[in-house]
Amino acid sequence: MSLEKKEFKPKIVAFCCNWCSYAGADLAGSSRLTYPADVKIIRVPCSCRVNPMFILRAFEKGADGVIMCGCHPGDCHYSTGNFYARRRMTLLFSMLDYIGVENGRTRVEWVSAAEGVKFSETMNSFVEKIYSLGENVRLGDLRCKS
Amino acid sequence: MQRIGVFVCHCGSNIAATVDVSKVAEMALMEPGVVHAEDYQYMCSEAGQAKIAAAIQEKNLTGMVVCSCSPRMHEATFRKAAERAGLNPYMVEIANIREHCSWIHKDVEEATKKAVILMRAAIAKVNLNAPLQPGESRVTKRALVIGGGIAGIQTAIDIADAGYEVDIVEKTPSIGGRMSQLDKTFPTLDCSACILTPKMVEASAHEKINIYTYSEVEKVSGFVGDFTVDIRKKARSVDMDKCTGCGVCQEKCPSKKAPSEFNRGLNTRSAIYTPFAQAIPNVPVIDREACIKFKTGKCGLCAKVCQAGAVDYEQKDEIVTEKYGAIVVATGFDTIKLDQYDEYAYSQSKDVITSLELERVMNAAGPTHGHLERLSDGKAPKEIVFIQCVGSRCSDDRGKPYCSKICCMYTAKHAMLIRDKYPDVNVTVFYIDVRTPGKNFDEFYRRAVEQYGVNYIKGQVGKVIPQPNGKLLVQGSDLLDNKQILKEADMVVLATAIEPNPDVRKIATMLTASIDTNNFLTEAHAKLRPVESPTAGIFLSGVCQGPKDIPETVAQAGAAAVKAIGLLAKDKLLTNPCTAQSDILLCNGCSTCENVCPYGAITYEDKEVNDHGIRETRRIAVVNSALCQGCGACTVACPSGAMDLQGFSNRQIIAEVDAICR
Numbered sequence: 001m002s003l004e005k006k007e008f009k010p011k012i013v014a015f016c017c018n019w020c021s022y023a024g025a026d027l028a029g030s031s032r033l034t035y036p037a038d039v040k041i042i043r044v045p046c047s048c049r050v051n052p053m054f055i056l057r058a059f060e061k062g063a064d065g066v067i068m069c070g071c072h073p074g075d076c077h078y079s080t081g082n083f084y085a086r087r088r089m090t091l092l093f094s095m096l097d098y099i100g101v102e103n104g105r106t107r108v109e110w111v112s113a114a115e116g117v118k119f120s121e122t123m124n125s126f127v128e129k130i131y132s133l134g135e136n137v138r139l140g141d142l143r144c145k146s
Numbered sequence: 147m148q149r150i151g152v153f154v155c156h157c158g159s160n161i162a163a164t165v166d167v168s169k170v171a172e173m174a175l176m177e178p179g180v181v182h183a184e185d186y187q188y189m190c191s192e193a194g195q196a197k198i199a200a201a202i203q204e205k206n207l208t209g210m211v212v213c214s215c216s217p218r219m220h221e222a223t224f225r226k227a228a229e230r231a232g233l234n235p236y237m238v239e240i241a242n243i244r245e246h247c248s249w250i251h252k253d254v255e256e257a258t259k260k261a262v263i264l265m266r267a268a269i270a271k272v273n274l275n276a277p278l279q280p281g282e283s284r285v286t287k288r289a290l291v292i293g294g295g296i297a298g299i300q301t302a303i304d305i306a307d308a309g310y311e312v313d314i315v316e317k318t319p320s321i322g323g324r325m326s327q328l329d330k331t332f333p334t335l336d337c338s339a340c341i342l343t344p345k346m347v348e349a350s351a352h353e354k355i356n357i358y359t360y361s362e363v364e365k366v367s368g369f370v371g372d373f374t375v376d377i378r379k380k381a382r383s384v385d386m387d388k389c390t391g392c393g394v395c396q397e398k399c400p401s402k403k404a405p406s407e408f409n410r411g412l413n414t415r416s417a418i419y420t421p422f423a424q425a426i427p428n429v430p431v432i433d434r435e436a437c438i439k440f441k442t443g444k445c446g447l448c449a450k451v452c453q454a455g456a457v458d459y460e461q462k463d464e465i466v467t468e469k470y471g472a473i474v475v476a477t478g479f480d481t482i483k484l485d486q487y488d489e490y491a492y493s494q495s496k497d498v499i500t501s502l503e504l505e506r507v508m509n510a511a512g513p514t515h516g517h518l519e520r521l522s523d524g525k526a527p528k529e530i531v532f533i534q535c536v537g538s539r540c541s542d543d544r545g546k547p548y549c550s551k552i553c554c555m556y557t558a559k560h561a562m563l564i565r566d567k568y569p570d571v572n573v574t575v576f577y578i579d580v581r582t583p584g585k586n587f588d589e590f591y592r593r594a595v596e597q598y599g600v601n602y603i604k605g606q607v608g609k610v611i612p613q614p615n616g617k618l619l620v621q622g623s624d625l626l627d628n629k630q631i632l633k634e635a636d637m638v639v640l641a642t643a644i645e646p647n648p649d650v651r652k653i654a655t656m657l658t659a660s661i662d663t664n665n666f667l668t669e670a671h672a673k674l675r676p677v678e679s680p681t682a683g684i685f686l687s688g689v690c691q692g693p694k695d696i697p698e699t700v701a702q703a704g705a706a707a708v709k710a711i712g713l714l715a716k717d718k719l720l721t722n723p724c725t726a727q728s729d730i731l732l733c734n735g736c737s738t739c740e741n742v743c744p745y746g747a748i749t750y751e752d753k754e755v756n757d758h759g760i761r762e763t764r765r766i767a768v769v770n771s772a773l774c775q776g777c778g779a780c781t782v783a784c785p786s787g788a789m790d791l792q793g794f795s796n797r798q799i800i801a802e803v804d805a806i807c808r
């Protein structure tokens with residue numbers, strides 16, 4: 001079991017909005033708050049820019065977990081973007097769960113520019129969850145695996 | 147096919163110690179489109195930028211990736227460098243291998259692998275970048291300052307002195323803020339009013355400054371250089387132009403039971419009032435909740451006694467709409483509520499007061515006319531205990547995690563002033579630490595101890611128990627002598643934590659300025675851009691950004707003014723070209739996008755379309771690029787996939803996803 005765990009190196013995509021969460025990740029970095037290297041961040045202007053297609057694409061290409069981070073509700077740089085994102089993701093994640101991409105593999109988290117600690121804690125707990133769930137095999141496009 | 151250059155920065159050892167930078171550069175050359183890769187110690191330095199310029203010109207690059215610190219740090223630097231060398235600045239992408247990699251990972255192999263993946267994602271993206279041209283927007287040469295405390299006043303004066311129009315919006319009936327409530331000020335002990343009032347007068351007399359008191363910002367729209375703001379001027383019930391400030395109305399008003407906000411509720415005021423004698427403007431307001439005329443329809447005495455005929459019960463709130471190029475937030479602070487700290491008996495005894503209340507007690511215009519006396523029985527106290535850090539530096543959620551910064555100094559001030567005026571009064575201060583960094587600060591504190599014999603005890607107070615004889619039993623500990631202390635005091639003063647004005651949340655939301663977990667406004671960069679909000683055109687002044695004393699507040703106020711002036715001095719601003727665009731062939735004119743756009747940037751036009759040979763007129767979404775802020779809401783809402791965002795297009799983001807999951 002432990003051997004198997006060692007071999008499993010999850011691919012985790014984090015979409016972070018430019019104004020809050022990306023800055024929160026920067027703060028985690030400048031405060032040297034570690035989290036596993038499995039997490040790779042993609043910068044988007046706002047959480048509302050995250051098209052469900054991007055998340056499906058990630059799973060299709062073999063991602064084991066996808067997390068989306070935005071400004072706290074009410075604090076969106078563009079006023080309302082994260083409200084749309086929140087509703088969209090609730091729907092998407094329940095559909096993904098239905099087709100077998102467990103809820104634990106997807107997450108939405110609000111992280112402000114001042115919450116470096118929260119960013120690192122969130123990533124640590126998310127990665128831990130993905131390790132416990134193991135490899136995602138449900139949505140992976142077999143043609144993508146070589 | 148693009149010709150891409152990749153530049154890997156060592157950032158001294160910041161990156162190079164954890165990431166094998168030459169390996170990253172080597173790997174870059176294996177990516178599609180990459181024709182040049184190199185690593186260098188400091189890419190952002192002049193020498194680094196020269197390398198970039200040389201590569202752009204020699205290798206005829208069409209795009210570039212810099213693997214370095216966060217784009218929030220140096221994206222602008224590298225874009226400018228590219229532009230100078232003849233490359234469109236929007237052909238530059240940053241792979242953040244410092245904040246998101248070398249600083250948070252320890253294992254070199256692992257960090258290098260991650261850096262390579264981040265670089266690949268950036269290369270994949272830049273392969274799909276297209277040159278973009280920023281548009282231009284105009285700058286309204288007028289600034290808005292929200293909050294008329296010392297911070298707002300100073301910022302307004304500095305901006306106005308540079309020749310720009312400034313409006314101050316102050317919520318209360320007068321400008322002045324907390325400083326107007328203080329008696330003397332550390333570290334020089336000058337009288338607060340003596341140094342503040344001239345500033346208030348200067349602001350109000352300044353030809354470029356216009357002050358809205360008893361007013362609030364109600365709505366903000368627009369963006370840097372071109373904000374439109376609705377200001378609600380609350381009905382004063384007194385005509386500003388007619389009132390001569392004689393004060394007869396306040397004298398004659400029979401309703402005198404309203405708690406005085408200025409004196410922190412320690413005494414009362416009339417229903418028609420100016421908060422304090424030096425108020426600016428010196429025009430009273432009617433507190434409609436306390437006014438008999440408004441409550442019962444009877445009375446109306448003030449209108450009768452007013453010689454100028456200035457009282458106007460019919461006055462209504464008025465909304466003024468103004469345009470501004472820059473907005474400065476200076477909303478200041480309040481002391482925290484003490485409900486959670488009942489062990490100090492604040493709610494049980496009138497003789498337990500906050501330091502701000504003590505300022506009013508010591509002030510000649512305060513509730514006791516400056517005599518130090520117990521508020522319960524008016525007797526002169528003989529034994530006063532100060533308790534430091536009430537609600538500050540708190541590890542649980544009763545209080546605040548931060549140090550309020552000013553309390554150590556003002557307590558030393560209070561102790562000294564009391565010992566100076568009443569040498570027979572014993573003063574004891576319970577403290578956790580005495581923190582006095584600042585010019586002449588430690589000397590000031592030592593004077594309190596050495597010259598004025600204030601008794602400082604390192605230790606915390608567990609409980610204050612009101613006694614039947616009216617005294618207060620203070621139970622504390624002396625950590626240095628390791629003993630419990632029981633002390634009977636006549637008065638207890640709580641150095642209460644400060645917090646941002648509760649309103650600031652509303653203001654921040656309106657301005658889309660970020661706020662931290664303690665409700666202080668966040669600066670664009672903690673070290674390098676301390677007076678700017680991450681939201682362009684919004685600047686921060688005073689305690690709304692973090693705890694500060696007056697000298698620091700004034701310094702920051704000046705800095706915020708300089709930043710605002712820098713903006714106002716420009717005639718035009720370049721706008722972000724990363725805006726949305728709809729595909730004329732895919733759009734079906736359904737109006738979904740219009741509904742989600744927070745800026746009203748989307749309209750519809752009938753356009754001639756040639757859809758695979760079929761010519762017809764269709765209703766098509768058109769984005770006004772001057773209004774579009776590039777959030778991308780419309781792109782995801784669009785059911786036809788017709789909307790896309792330049793600079794963050796669907797294909798670009800998917801390319802990044804693919805590169806990461808490869």
Ligand SMILES: Cc1cc2nc3c(=O)[nH]c(=O)nc-3n(C[C@H](O)[C@H](O)[C@H](O)COP(=O)(O)OP(=O)(O)OC[C@H]3O[C@@H](n4cnc5c(N)ncnc54)[C@H](O)[C@@H]3O)c2cc1C
Pocket residue numbers: 292293294295296297298315316317318321322323324325328330331332333361362363476477478479480481501502503505552556559644647649650653687688689690694695696697699
């Ligand atoms: C007990 C005590 C003693 C002190 N003693 C000293 C001292 O001796 N020396 C020293 O250097 N410092 C002292 N200070 C600190 C000093 O008071 C502050 O540094 C200073 O007042 C900060 O000024 P400011 O303008 O940032 O905030 P404030 O003084 O709080 O001013 C903010 C202004 O904004 C207004 N406002 C708030 N919200 C809105 C809104 N939504 N719309 C419009 N207007 C709004 C408020 O009404 C207020 O007028 C002391 C503080 C305390 C609590």
Ligand code: SF4
Pocket residue numbers: 725726742743744745746747748769773774775776777778779780781791
């Ligand atoms: S990206 Fe779309 S929704 Fe956002 S501001 Fe531009 S047009 Fe409006």
Ligand code: SF4
Pocket residue numbers: 728732733734735736737738739740766767783784785786787788789
């Ligand atoms: S949502 Fe899409 S299809 Fe509908 S009007 Fe907007 S761009 Fe056109």
